[in-house]
Amino acid sequence: MQTKSSSVQLQERQGISHTKNILEDKSLTFAEKIISIKNVETRNKSRITAMAGDIVTVDVDLAMAQDSTGPLAIRSLNEMGIDKLYDPSKALLVIDHTFPAADEKVANLHALIRDFVSKHNCMIVEGSISHQHILEYLATPGMMLLGADSHTCQAGCVSAFASGIGSTEIAAVWATGQLWLRVPDTIKINLSGTFNKGVFARDLILDYIGKVGEDGANYKALEWKFSNDYVKRQFSMDSRACISNASMECGAKISVFPLDKVTTRYLDENPRINNNVRRKIEIQPGTNAKYKDEIEIECDKIEPKVSGPDNVDKVHSIEELANVEIDQAFIGSSTNGRIEDLEVAARMLKGRKVHKNTRCVVTPSSVKVYQDAIRRGYVEIYLESGAVFTNATCGACVGTHLGALGENEICISSSSRNFVGRMGALSSKVYLASPATVAASAIEGKIADPRRYL
């Protein structure tokens, strides 16, 4: 027993020293560093540096599924005959997409999730979007987070490795605590300049996706870098979350912001609640790391953008679409349903009315965002303007409830996607834009420029 325990101690010491070496290695990207650290081989026996292209099995710190992917994960576990989770405190179920249940079929699947959670004693959240809840309470720098939801990559905004996978793979992570990953190539994006009036993080990421296409970062990591502190100041945590989240629309595996004062201040103001994920690892990409591509984005060159319909990479200027009349304006989703988003739209709608031919639906991304919106008086402003203010859920973004579209209807939306039939009828059309552009469009009843209201 003594031999075993001293051998374990040696392994732990080797593990710590390995981690330190990896963190200080100037030749590695963020993805290479974190996958090297989380590599199960590091824990077991050897010191292996994972490089782009390598396939590595990693320890996973948190594995999430939501109400449209969790039931299939539970079914897969049952089919494999696995009735014990590796570590229930690392398993999270979130009922967010169709919350509260819109009909009997959904209610039955929600019940399946609740039974599973109560049997295994894992974490459950109801009525906040998973990605926003994870950002507010659970995500930690240096965390390995996998989720059965493509927008899991949002947590890259706090320097976590966060990526989407399927239901059965989440089931395998719940069973073993591990999964294989291919170390991605990385694209480094240097940000410079400051946004002009009416231009926001969403315009930046739509502009980028328009240039690189829907598969422009497929299989790759995005590393965002600020050229100086002046640039950094305009990228709040909400803005970073928007960019990391929407990076999925060009296929990014992860989309990571550097750990800086904005991150630490956010984490201080929003304490983590789960002991298992409290430990922070500060991972900064090496200064001599090898990148697949390096690009520059000048924020001052970006104009407000509108994407759509049918594909996110169909990106236009507002002028090109200025006469498109809309039936609905939607402000919400994990991409742009945070307090910063509700603030700018409320500022524009204050004292104004939603156009008589347009419905305006506002859906906060979490209970916390909802509470903040009440405290700051935004809910009152929205209701006065004629908008509908719903509970926190994915809702209209996925056309499941609270704002689905009928035949030939047109919606401008701050949500994540505009794919065919995304929000309802196959003949309906969705355009994507920043919450400010959506609010301006709600006022005018057609796609409109936000700058005249700011």
Added chain:
Amino acid sequence: MTIKDQPTGISKGRAWVFGDNINTDIIIPFRFKSRTNDPYEMAKYAMYGFDPDFHNKISKGDILVAGRNFGGGSSREQAPVALKYAGISAVMAESFARIFYRNAFTIGLPALEIPEIKGKVNQGDELEIDITNFTAENIRTKEIFHARKVPEFMRQMLLAGGLIEFYKKYKQFPWIQS
């Protein structure tokens, strides 16, 4: 059809040809996939965004042939599940979106990445797929295509019929060395 009927090794089927960026909302819309946990029910909505009656028009063993970025968007595993249970035996594409590609192997739907496939297959062509060697042949033109190779554990998982079948057979996950 049950999972055990799924092809291993060689399979034949007729081609359905699609363009670029066939995303998961086209393959199965959220409002349907989020209201069932039954693969056969999911199959009724396969390619609904292209044609709501698609599942009635295909024959067992048919093969989808697509352009770039097949399966982009959502992480929904219901997308390859709906195709598989609707009777689609494989998908060939110039490229696949990352999560769809993983999911296809996980659920045992052969996904063959063939960068030069564009323009080489017509609607209705008979194709033969060999997932032992990761090749495909257009029977009409006699042209043979070599798909991008995958790690051995992924190939083994696919040959077993997917992750669940692999686990049932070997009592371990394919990427974990015993």
